[in-house]
Amino acid sequence: MESPRRVKPYAKPEGERRGLLLVYTGDGKGKSTAAFGLALRAHGRGLRVRVFQFLKHQGARFGEHRAFEALGIPIEGLGDGFTWKSRDLEASALLAREGWERAKAALLSGDWDLVVLDEATYPLRYGWIPLEEFLEALGSRPRHVHVVVTGRGAPEALLALADTVTEMRKVKHAFDQGVPAQRGIEH
Template sequence: MESPKRVKPYTRPTGERRGLLLVYTGDGKGKSTAAFGLALRAHGRGLRVRIFQFIKHQGARFGEHRAFSALGIPVEGLGDGFTWKSRDLDHSAALAREGWERARAALLSGEWDLVVLDEATYPVRYGWIPLEEFLGVLRERPPHVHAVVTGREAPEALLDLADTVTEMRKVKHAFDQGVPALRGIEH
């Protein structure tokens, strides 16, 4: 047992308010979920939110797509699924590059307050999106634009650039116990 804190454990920050770069990475679950929760919070506060998913395919209708659609938050699938299911990795790479151009334009336009680049670490790690170009766009985005990048094994240079990095760590997972993915939970 511990006693509740009675003294604030920090001093009030005095830095500038600006667009942040947040990275959710690691081998644990919850990276996309954290980004989507942030997107909901931002939308609820009136921020203009746009979501790009680099692995999900165009026209995907997963639970998050249905919810975001109902709220009027644009979410766009840019890929063709997991690479181990791809019949043509050259096509997968081309989709990632085409999708990156749309995400890049959204980041630089200033039209959006929060841009989520879900599962973007994968096409960067595969070399489909050049790392330096990716980092350059994140650096060049307008000062008010917040960006979130999710995915396993985020490159060290991205972690260095980020304002906030959270690493999800798997402690225990139902899949390892033989439980298949569950619709609406997808654990």
């Protein structure tokens, strides 16, 4: 057991408020879910939120798409699904590059307060989006724009640039025990 804290464990930060770069990475569940939770929090506070998903296909109708659409939060699938299901990886790479151009334009426009780049580490790892260009865009975004990048295996250079990095670690997963994905809970 532990006693509740009676003294604040930190001093109030004195730095400036600015757009933050957050990275959710690791092999555990919850990277996209954390990003979507942050998007909901931001939207609830009146921030303008835009979500891009680099693996989901355009027109996808997963639970997050339905919820964000109901709330008026733009969400766009930029890919063609899981790579192991792709019939043409060159076409998948082209979709990622074209999607990155749309996401980069939104990021640099200043029209959005929070831009979620969900599953963006995958096209970076596959070399479909040049890492240097990605990092340059993150560094060139308007000062007020917050960005969340999700996906396994985030490159070290991205981690170094980030203000906040959370690594999700799998402790136990139902899928490993033969339980299939549950609609509305995880996929």
